[in-house]
Amino acid sequence: MSITIALAGNPNSGKTTLFNDLTGSSQYVGNWPGVTVEKKEGRLKGHKDVVIQDLPGIYSLSPYTLEEVVARSYLVKEKPDAILNIVDGTNIERNLYLTTQLIELGIPVVVAVNMMDLVRKNGDRIDTNKLGEALGCKVVEMSALKGQGSLEAAEAAIAAAQEKKQGEHPHVFTGSVEHAIAHIEESIQGRVDAQVLRWHAVKLFERDEKELQELQLAQDLKTHIEQHIADCEKELDDDAESIITNQRYAYISRVIDRAVKKKASRHALSVSDKIDRIVTNRILALPIFVVVMWAVYTIAMGGTKVSIGTMATDWTNDVLVSEWICGNLGAWMEAIGCAPWLTGLVVDGIVAGVGAVIGFVPQMLVLFFLLAILEDVGYMARIAFIMDRIFRRFGLSGKSFIPMLVATGCGVPGIMASRTIENDRDRKMTIMTTGFIPCGAKMPIIGLFAGALFGGSGWIATSAYFIGVGAVIVSGIILKKTKLFAGDPAPFVMELPAYHIPSAKNVLHATWERGWSFIKRAGTVILASSVVLWFLQGFGFVDGVFGMVEDNNTSLLASVGNVVAPVFAPLGFGTWQGAVATFTGLIAKENVVATFGVLYGFAEVAEDGAEIWTLLAGDFTALTAYSFMIFNLLCAPCFAAIGAIKREMNNAKWTWIAIGYMCGFAYVVAMIVYQLGMVFAGHFGVGTVVALLLLAGLVYLLLRKNKYQDSELRVPVRSVAAK
Amino acid sequence: MWLWLSENLATLVGALAVAAVLALVAWKIVRDHRRHKGGCGGGCGSCPNAGFCHPDAQSAEHR
Ligand SMILES: Nc1nc2c(ncn2[C@@H]2O[C@H](COP(=O)(O)OP(=O)(O)O)[C@@H](O)[C@H]2O)c(=O)[nH]1
Ligand SMILES: [Mg+2]
Numbered sequence: 001m002s003i004t005i006a007l008a009g010n011p012n013s014g015k016t017t018l019f020n021d022l023t024g025s026s027q028y029v030g031n032w033p034g035v036t037v038e039k040k041e042g043r044l045k046g047h048k049d050v051v052i053q054d055l056p057g058i059y060s061l062s063p064y065t066l067e068e069v070v071a072r073s074y075l076v077k078e079k080p081d082a083i084l085n086i087v088d089g090t091n092i093e094r095n096l097y098l099t100t101q102l103i104e105l106g107i108p109v110v111v112a113v114n115m116m117d118l119v120r121k122n123g124d125r126i127d128t129n130k131l132g133e134a135l136g137c138k139v140v141e142m143s144a145l146k147g148q149g150s151l152e153a154a155e156a157a158i159a160a161a162q163e164k165k166q167g168e169h170p171h172v173f174t175g176s177v178e179h180a181i182a183h184i185e186e187s188i189q190g191r192v193d194a195q196v197l198r199w200h201a202v203k204l205f206e207r208d209e210k211e212l213q214e215l216q217l218a219q220d221l222k223t224h225i226e227q228h229i230a231d232c233e234k235e236l237d238d239d240a241e242s243i244i245t246n247q248r249y250a251y252i253s254r255v256i257d258r259a260v261k262k263k264a265s266r267h268a269l270s271v272s273d274k275i276d277r278i279v280t281n282r283i284l285a286l287p288i289f290v291v292v293m294w295a296v297y298t299i300a301m302g303g304t305k306v307s308i309g310t311m312a313t314d315w316t317n318d319v320l321v322s323e324w325i326c327g328n329l330g331a332w333m334e335a336i337g338c339a340p341w342l343t344g345l346v347v348d349g350i351v352a353g354v355g356a357v358i359g360f361v362p363q364m365l366v367l368f369f370l371l372a373i374l375e376d377v378g379y380m381a382r383i384a385f386i387m388d389r390i391f392r393r394f395g396l397s398g399k400s401f402i403p404m405l406v407a408t409g410c411g412v413p414g415i416m417a418s419r420t421i422e423n424d425r426d427r428k429m430t431i432m433t434t435g436f437i438p439c440g441a442k443m444p445i446i447g448l449f450a451g452a453l454f455g456g457s458g459w460i461a462t463s464a465y466f467i468g469v470g471a472v473i474v475s476g477i478i479l480k481k482t483k484l485f486a487g488d489p490a491p492f493v494m495e496l497p498a499y500h501i502p503s504a505k506n507v508l509h510a511t512w513e514r515g516w517s518f519i520k521r522a523g524t525v526i527l528a529s530s531v532v533l534w535f536l537q538g539f540g541f542v543d544g545v546f547g548m549v550e551d552n553n554t555s556l557l558a559s560v561g562n563v564v565a566p567v568f569a570p571l572g573f574g575t576w577q578g579a580v581a582t583f584t585g586l587i588a589k590e591n592v593v594a595t596f597g598v599l600y601g602f603a604e605v606a607e608d609g610a611e612i613w614t615l616l617a618g619d620f621t622a623l624t625a626y627s628f629m630i631f632n633l634l635c636a637p638c639f640a641a642i643g644a645i646k647r648e649m650n651n652a653k654w655t656w657i658a659i660g661y662m663c664g665f666a667y668v669v670a671m672i673v674y675q676l677g678m679v680f681a682g683h684f685g686v687g688t689v690v691a692l693l694l695l696a697g698l699v700y701l702l703l704r705k706n707k708y709q710d711s712e713l714r715v716p717v718r719s720v721a722a723k
Numbered sequence: 724m725w726l727w728l729s730e731n732l733a734t735l736v737g738a739l740a741v742a743a744v745l746a747l748v749a750w751k752i753v754r755d756h757r758r759h760k761g762g763c764g765g766g767c768g769s770c771p772n773a774g775f776c777h778p779d780a781q782s783a784e785h786r
Contacts, residue, residue, distance in 0.1 A: 339734040346741060524748050524755075531745060 002049045005157045008071060008102060009086030010095050011057025012497045014114040018086060018144040019054040022154055026509060044154060052154070053080060059094075061101045063210045066422050075105055076196070081161035082108045084153060086144075089119040089126060090498060092260060096252045099135060100172055104202055106195030108160035109137045112153040117143040118498070122270075123263035130259035136168045145503060169198055172251045177243060180232040181205055184225050191215065205229055206241045272498040276382070280496075285386045292379065294462040300367035301447050303456020310456055312362030313447065321355040341548070345534055348601060353530025356597025357522045357590045360444040365515045367443060371408055372510040376502035380405050385496060387473075394477045395706070397421070397489040400430040404472060407437040409514055411641040414439075415648055425485045429476065431648050432658040435637040436471040436665075438464050440514055441589035442633055448593050449625045452613035460626075464633055467669075471634055475665065478701045486708030518590070526594045529587055533557070533580075533598045552599065570687055571631055571667070572624035572674040582631070588638050623681070627674035634666035668694050 007015045020026055023042030044050035055074060056067035063069045075083065085102050087095040092113070103109050113119075113126055132139035140156050142149030173181065184201040192200045192215070203211040204225055217225070229240050236243055269277075279288055300309040326347055333343040374380055384405060388398020399421050407414025414434045421427040438446065443461075450460035479485045538548055540555040549555050553576075561576025568574050568582070577599045585592040600615040620628065636642065636659045646655045675691030678684075728735075 333733075333737065337730070337733040338737045339731070342734050342737050342741070346737070350741075524751050528745070528748050528752065 003161045004051045004080040005082050005084050006053045006080035007084050008055050013086045013088040014144040015086050021150045022052050082157045084157040085111045087113050089113040089115045100248045104199040110157045110160050111139045112142050114144050116141045125261040127259045134255040136170045173247045176232050176235050180228040183228045206244050280382055296370045297461035298458030301363050301461045302458030309363035309366035317359040349531050349534030352597040353594035354522050354527050357526050357594050360447050363447050364443055368514045369511045372507040373502045376506050378497045378499045395480050395489050396476045397492045399492040403434045404437045407434050411435050411439045411637050412644045415644040425487050429479050429485050433472045433475045436634055437468040438633050444590045444593040449629050452617045453622050453625045481706045525588055530594050530598055571627050571670045573628040623677040627670045631666045631670035635663045
């Protein structure tokens, strides 16, 4: 017989950490709430017949958010054999709110108080026996991160499931409420299972819409129930939902008084709070964010003494790829008598393309490592909070920013993370703008230009990141003022987890996963497209005869590229190489770099020991390079991300709107940057005028009055920075 | 004939090796595509929504 144990708890209480520990899997442990709405299943290590189910984090069982709907319908409909309720011990009052609801479900519950390491460090004491008595269920202590008590918690849940014993329902509510609930129980008896009678009665008392829909009660029964609710409301002079909420909290505070001893007084600020005072300060928050990101990009991709990533990348490029592989491989192949075309294919095609991309792996690893630390420490959750404050002013929800934090790794999961946004318009808008954030694959493009044309300044990558963030904010504001996207912001509960020392396992795992998949792609997709490109740039018509060409400017690829290139001329990079790279970038963004590697003969230049990207630098100025970079960062994402957009939009028209918008926006921004930049170089022409008009148009769209917004912005009730 | 072969042996072997690598790459790309894998650059293990792509590969034994 198999047993199913569901892990339920607030976001960030450590469910996934426990899940990974118990099942031996390596699910993503995010340190911000609300990236996932799915439930995951695994088997308990050493117990093949025990299924562990990880649920999305929830604060309550009311159906306000998608997470709540998913978790609630699983618990009520699929009825696991036991619930293991993970409670964050450092935040026990708020966490027990959900507990009071879970014990009404009629499923055996075991409460596991997690983060005991922190509780002890704070000097607080939690008496699990008293807590268990008060709640009517077993309570255990654990520290999922340290692996202490995890297995015991699981075993307690198994035991509870086997006993099938559900605890006594504790007296959570006062007399008149219990009275009304008892009457409701009586009237719906027989319509629902006896076990869940109380749960349904409480929900009916709260006039829960989903519940009313599902039970389909007859009209006279409804009136009867309504009478009891109204009586109680009159007596307590409050509405039913608030009565329940308030009494739950009152009950919890009685329980806490008995079972928990806090060392610090309630009002003392914790270290996290003190840090947050500065980090999320209204004025300082953004500058600090900029400085933090600048530091990250300087260490990963800058050209200073601390830029570990760049040093390693330079070594791979200059020594490993250029000298050892390109130089020696080419000479060796010639020596053993390989035909020149084969040497060309291998050295100028495969090695040049794949090598150009592989060279950036060290920079990427360092970048991912630092970003993973920022996330695990808890800083990224603050960013979402800061962004929520900015977004909310424009009728947007900060919930739209969580997918973008995910997208710094890769756009595909970022786009998928938009599912947590309930509001259809906001979700569509988030899908459209998430791709603006520079993902890992776009990093080589930035690294390439920063190195070749900007002396490796860390500001190039930092500015690229903030152009992405800015594009999201600007698009959000512009789109929200159009008819298609107008509407109130979705409610967003953003709770800031306490800062903590990053876990080496989480950080290294995330870094490795991303780095390895990048290397794998270099060896497959990039390799294949380098070979194709090498052929295309190596053949063409010379004097009317088709064959190999000496100069790739006369190749077939060049003539095709030259047809498209004028489209990009107003952006400053109207060369056929630039045009071709922009299109091959659709296969995967790092392919832009591989394409340049093949087209500019990365390997050949390297053989002379010269600066490897000098030829490329010759075709670009700092300004055109920057404009090229902006366009390629913001324009249509790679095919994989386009596929994700299509799946999430589930509609061809909207997919095209999204892609069209991204390309259009990229074109406009790159053009404004290039044309206005040219003014500083003393050029003034038709292009300048067009760019100025576009800029004026953009500013107008940004600043115009929002016709669709109510004169008074309705701020949702539940926007809190808890703790 | 033999002369031609021995003169071009290195090229032949090299070309065969390159062809083999390309065939392997093509096979891998097609297989990943069929399995709906490797679409994104993040790696699926660290993806918060991995379950959407591989609903069956969830239980711990598959890893
Ligand atoms: N100090 C401490 N941190 C923990 C513990 N359990 C989890 N965490 C951290 O809390 C954060 C959220 O964990 P996660 O498992 O993703 O929570 P979920 O949202 O409930 O799935 C992560 O940064 C974990 O490393 C614990 O027992 N002690
Ligand atoms: Mg989780």
